[in-house]
Amino acid sequence: MSVPAHLKYTAEHEWLDFDGDIATVGITAFAADALGDVVYVDLPATGTVVTAGESCGEIESTKSVSDLFAPVDGEVVEINDAVAAEPGVLNTDPFQSGWLFRLKVTGPGELLDATAYESLIGGE
Amino acid sequence: MTTSRDPSQHTPLYAEHQLLGASFTDFAGWSMPVRYSSDIAEHTAVRTAAGLFDLSHMGELELTGPQAGLALDHSLVGHPSKIGVGRARYSMLCDPNGGILDDLVVYRLAEERFLVVANASNVDVVLEALQQRMTGYDTRLRDASRDWALIAVQGPAAAAIVSELTDADIAELKYYAIAEATLAGSDVLLARTGYTGEDGFEVYSRPEDAEHLWTELLRVGEPHGLVPAGLACRDTLRLEAGMPLYGHELSRDVTPFEAGLGRVVAFGKETAFVGDQALAVRRDEGPRRLLVGLVSSGRRSPRSGYSVLDPKTGAAIGSVTSGAPSPTLGHPIAMAYVNVGFEQPGTRLQVDIRGTHDDVEVVTPPFYRRAQ
Numbered sequence: 001m002s003v004p005a006h007l008k009y010t011a012e013h014e015w016l017d018f019d020g021d022i023a024t025v026g027i028t029a030f031a032a033d034a035l036g037d038v039v040y041v042d043l044p045a046t047g048t049v050v051t052a053g054e055s056c057g058e059i060e061s062t063k064s065v066s067d068l069f070a071p072v073d074g075e076v077v078e079i080n081d082a083v084a085a086e087p088g089v090l091n092t093d094p095f096q097s098g099w100l101f102r103l104k105v106t107g108p109g110e111l112l113d114a115t116a117y118e119s120l121i122g123g124e
Numbered sequence: 125m126t127t128s129r130d131p132s133q134h135t136p137l138y139a140e141h142q143l144l145g146a147s148f149t150d151f152a153g154w155s156m157p158v159r160y161s162s163d164i165a166e167h168t169a170v171r172t173a174a175g176l177f178d179l180s181h182m183g184e185l186e187l188t189g190p191q192a193g194l195a196l197d198h199s200l201v202g203h204p205s206k207i208g209v210g211r212a213r214y215s216m217l218c219d220p221n222g223g224i225l226d227d228l229v230v231y232r233l234a235e236e237r238f239l240v241v242a243n244a245s246n247v248d249v250v251l252e253a254l255q256q257r258m259t260g261y262d263t264r265l266r267d268a269s270r271d272w273a274l275i276a277v278q279g280p281a282a283a284a285i286v287s288e289l290t291d292a293d294i295a296e297l298k299y300y301a302i303a304e305a306t307l308a309g310s311d312v313l314l315a316r317t318g319y320t321g322e323d324g325f326e327v328y329s330r331p332e333d334a335e336h337l338w339t340e341l342l343r344v345g346e347p348h349g350l351v352p353a354g355l356a357c358r359d360t361l362r363l364e365a366g367m368p369l370y371g372h373e374l375s376r377d378v379t380p381f382e383a384g385l386g387r388v389v390a391f392g393k394e395t396a397f398v399g400d401q402a403l404a405v406r407r408d409e410g411p412r413r414l415l416v417g418l419v420s421s422g423r424r425s426p427r428s429g430y431s432v433l434d435p436k437t438g439a440a441i442g443s444v445t446s447g448a449p450s451p452t453l454g455h456p457i458a459m460a461y462v463n464v465g466f467e468q469p470g471t472r473l474q475v476d477i478r479g480t481h482d483d484v485e486v487v488t489p490p491f492y493r494r495a496q
Contacts, residue, residue, distance in 0.1 A: 033147065036356055037164040039449045040423045058478070060424060062163045062448050063356050065478075091162070 009117035035061040038087040052109035073107030135180035136334040152245035154181040159354040167357040173349025174279030183247030195261035203390040207232040218399035223376035273334035278324030281348040308340040321365025366489025417489040425456035426475040433474040
């Protein structure tokens with residue numbers, strides 16, 4: 001299962017790509033595979049202030065529905081409208097075009113590096 | 125109750141599923157393929173071409189002997205002694221209060237030989253109940269689950285695919301019929317049954333023949349659009365077809381009447397049967413809640429366990445038993461028990477979907493019916 005080395009991760013199977021104080025957030029290939037075909041993504045609106053570890057959206061597949069958790073404290077500055085229109089991108093390209101939203105980071109969350117995340121999903 | 129079943133059993137096709145890159149899920153103690161590629165692609169293949177399912181986890185119980193049919197008449201709510209040889213019936217095992225212990229398919233293989241197919245999660249319950257209930261009847265009961273692998277070929281192309289591997293006259297095998305046949309060189313029981321809402325076949329074979337049958341069906345099926353299909357799409361297929369699933373629509377807490385399946389209860393048979401008195405009372409009183417279909421034009425789907433609300437009062441008047449975004453219809457569908465008075469098609473209700481109240485409308489399942 002692909003785990004890009006340059007990204008940070010959460011135990012909730014989200015990834016973060018930091019660029020200064022802006023973090024791009026998505027779900028991992030492991031999460032997308034566990035969910036099955038994603039049919040609906042509910043993202044927080046631009047401007048929403050989110051708190052690390054709290055639910056800020058939903059991802060629904062034919063089989064189940066999962067909360068989307070804010071990985072760090074911050075404010076939503078951009079959302080990926082393309083995934084709302086075509087949620088299947090989360091299955092086909094979770095680490096690139098399947099990104100979900102961008103946060104202006106204001107506080108830390110509990111993040112893992114790629115090695116730690118790999119051992120987390122290897123143990124599941 | 126205690127169970128003797130290993131918590132992570134493998135079917136004879138486990139290695140084939142691994143080769144095909146399946147994701148696995150634990151289902152009633154069995155490690156089963158949940159999907160091979162995509163739930164929606166597999167679902168669509170079954171609706172438009174064909175899908176191949178491993179159902180070897182299902183339980184098969186064999187009753188033989190002169191009074192096998194009578195023993196089943198006494199044990200089940202249906203009338204198995206009236207089933208013609210080579211035919212099948214959908215039936216139920218109820219407890220003395222009329223609560224459903226399992227739903228079953230009963231095949232009559234010969235005058236004195238029946239095959240009772242139970243849900244994997246209920247095999248022990250069914251076996252124990254049948255053992256108790258057949259006391260005094262001249263019949264033998266055997267758990268034959270280990271003797272049978274079960275492969276289903278489902279979809280509009282199923283008949284064309286199966287007929288490439290057998291000399292049996294497929295056109296003569298009617299819906300809910302079963303016959304001995306030779307398929308890809310193996311002796312099998314070929315049944316025209318399924319759980320998808322499509323035409324299709326269920327192939328009962330010796331476990332050691334299963335791999336060969338599976339790979340042959342894949343090989344000849346591929347040009348017809350057949351794909352291996354997992355339990356995830358099996359669930360959305362049966363839901364679209366309005367078919368109940370034990371543990372969701374059916375349980376010890378409901379009788380066949382509430383589930384809208386009162387037709388399976390045969391009060392007219394000569395034999396008294398377990399649950400008959402309680403079921404007669406429930407029939408005469410009428411159900412207090414009923415199983416209905418719900419559809420929504422929204423995007424978020426009702427899911428099992430969510431409350432159904434009366435939009436006028438906000439009161440909870442029911443509970444969702446199964447729900448999913450329908451791959452075929454493109455909108456959420458669900459089944460739910462609602463209190464009597466809310467079951468009429470067209471009734472506007474709401475479902476509490478994780479805190480927000482989404483509008484739904486009552487419909488009569490099935491949600492999807494195949495073109496004949």
